Amino acid sequence: MLDIADELHRWARQGRPFAVATVVATSGSAPRQPGAALAVDSDGTAVGSVSGGCVEGAVYELCQEALRTGETFLERFGYSDEDAFAVGLTCGGVLDILITPVRREADAAAAVTAALAAAASEEAAALARVVRGPAHLLGRALLVRPDGSVTGTLGGPPELDRTAVHETRALLDAGRTATVEIGADGSRCGEPVLLLVESAVPAPRMIVFGAIDFAAALVRAGKFLGHHVTVCDARPVFATRARFPDADEIVVDWPHRYLETQDLDARTVLCVLTHDAKFDVPLLERALRLPVAYVGAMGSRRTHLDRLDRLRAVGLTELELNRLRSPIGLDLGARTPEETALSIAAEIVANRRGGTGAPLTGAHTPIHHDAPASLDRIGPASVA
Template sequence: MLNIADTLHRWCREARPFALATVIQVSGSAPLPPGTALAVDTGGEAVGSISGGCVEGAVYELCRQVLESGEPPVRARFGYSDDDAFAVGLTCGGELEVLVQRVDPADQPHLVGALEQVPAGLPVAVAQVVDGPEHQLGRTLSVLGGGSAYDGTLGSRQQDRAVATQVRALLRAGRTARVEVGGDAGSCPEKLTLLVHTHAAPPRLLIFGAVDFAAALSRAGSFLGYHVTVCDARPVFATPERFPHADEVVVDWPHRYLEATRVDARTAICVLTHDAKFDIPLLRLALGLPVGYLGAMGSRRTHEHRLARLREAGVPDEHLARLRSPIGLDLGARTPEETAISITAEIIAHTHNGTGLPLSRVPGPIHGSVPVAQVSSPDALLAA
């Protein structure tokens, strides 16, 4: 639902009831991931998409039906039709399950506070019951960025505490996931399956080296939704005017800046400096950090010399194996812009475990299996 948070927030402020259709599970080549939503208000206005067009009409009518009748939430499954590929179903061959529920803002006032976080760029997570006792289906609980408190209820204080613990872990990791709680006397007697919708702070792209390639890469990174930082120790090159698409331009020694800044498992680091006095201290530090992607520009000869220096500096081989150099995918890139696409393509492939091969040469569903985790504890999540 957070993909349409701005419109839903407006409807909630106007106390306008609406029907919310949420993708709660997918298989095969379903085009959109769990958590994606479509909503319809009492005037028939629709916002969002759940299939890229394949089953929108059928889901719209189901939303109107639930909204007008006031019936309890319903689940519907849509899949490929063997008899008629253009009947109601996914012509791409996948299947998706949708939960459709009526939302009355007056009954869930905490949603207003949760939904307003997204347009403001603040982190928030909303847990939605997608399987369990009928009287709890569709209920929500939200955790805002600080994570210290939650709002809303799933039915009991015991359940709320158990769910809030897992939601906080997902919010820290920036992941959307299906979560199961309950079914035992220790947490709560009734078993619930929830879809936790997460809107986290943008992932970081740290670019070291204020060169022409960095200008193109900062633009591509911004387009992909990264919070982009360009860092270089040379003030004559590291200026906001040269990098208008960067969120911040820092004049500092790269390793010193990296040592002082925040990174996490979603952070991508690109080293473009080509200078050992910058590269070696920076990479020695970066290779020991829990970042998602680390790449360095340079020829294969440069890379071999760099590896030798890093080994001399005491970096173990298991850390060196994390370094992607020469940086980027083999696209035949020549210009800074083409190189930026090559680098960001590798970051995307690495993030989603893609092969980097042409889809025409990869068998099976083009979207693969959607990485929505089934987690049973915060420790399991953070270890994933």
């Protein structure tokens, strides 16, 4: 739901009732991940998507039904010979979708509207909603912020909220969206409670070192992937807004010195395009010791081997050197800056998602590597 927070926050401020259909869990070749949402307001306006088009029509009607009845419910869409063409989910996947009406007077409204405001403002927060458990708790929600403050309640025993807050903060710290099952003992509800936790965190960072022509194309690719992109170069004549109009930030500084001032997390991507030992060796000496997601460096294979010798000479271990992706990017036969940016972006995605970079044609590997299981694979369903 937080993927369409900007529009839903506007609806909430205008007092417009709406219903949200949120992907809770998937299996098989499902087109969207948990947290993806489609919303419909009281005028019939729709935003977002839960299936890339496969079941949008049926989900739209369910949202309208939720607006009419005020009821929250869980719906499953799967493939079969009988319903393939009826709902259009012909990819062989299964989607479990929570449909929730959002009105000011609803029990979950305070938490949901606070979550939308936080996501629209790019503030870190995580929304936990009950997607399976006692019927009177279905759809109830609470919002957790990094400082531990909480908005809303799941409506069960105090132990349920305490456990939910603890689990939600852990996922928020990791910037993850996932389902969490709280056992009967932890929930004190007499049965397990399954939560969908959606984390809204600031965009992951991409820092591009080296204000070269290839960097401009990589900035555009990074923005396309949803990164907050910084370009850093020590040469003010090259690190300019005119050359990098799409960058969020342009920094004129020595790369290693700038890196030392930054508070980076495990989602950060570092792309070293300086292609000059006086810049990239001191930079990589520091970068390869940071807990970031990806460190890649441009250069020929000969340059790479020379760079490794230089990095060993300044004390990097083989384990640290093994983190370096160089020559940067996947083998696409790229030549132009745009093609090279595509190969780098593809490697970043493969690294994040656990992909191999191999062609899917003729392969027997999963298309989606990190899709959480459907609810019946998490545990027995208890939603009517």
